[in-house]
Amino acid sequence: MSTFAVFGMAEHYAREEARKNTPTVILKVQLTESQWLEAVERRIEKTMSGTRSVQLSHMFDAPQFAEQYIELLRKAGRCRDLKVRAKVKADKKPAKGAKKKAPSTEWRDLA
Template sequence: MLLLGLVMTAFAVYGVSRHSIKRRLTQKISRWDERPGGVRVWLSEDEWLDRIEHRTDELFQKVRPTRIGDAYDAPQYAEQFIRLADPQNFHSLHIRAAYHDKRKLNRHGQPTLTWVPLEQLRGLPQAEAA
């Protein structure tokens, strides 16, 4: 079945990845620690990594799902990624499909590309064939 509103590489996995949170925190958390009295202390590698790991654990359950990795040509590849994903490092995994929404036009009058959950795709109007 051909869905006319879809584009090539139309399926992506959305969710929360522990690795992406940790990567962002590594850039954000300073190696300097402010102590009472305005003293700045350089943290050791272990102390800094412990601080990053602790903050990662806090944020892992709170952040909203984002796109994980590249887009796939077919939904079965995205489903395979979800099946193989380690539940310790990923959660809230779901598939979204790229959809040209003809109800929303960009400034050039072309349909806007949006990512919708795969379950909702069946209820959306089809885009015209090119």
């Protein structure tokens, strides 16, 4: 059975990531709150204008639930490149003489 998830970029995700990763000290100078907020906004804009996609949702049992989640994301705010992807077995064969491991999986766009 396949599982489905929504991938893309939403402003909410970009904002949370920017808040976590924007430093408060640059070149041994403590930023004021307004300077830090400006740096966060610049980082959000950079993330939203880029091409990076991340998994935005939990896994769903059926693609229609992922489509409903995409509709909610579009209503909630700015977002880009929203896609439903399915987790499927990878077609890779293990190397000769390698120990048997769990089958590898990968995310593929839902056609």
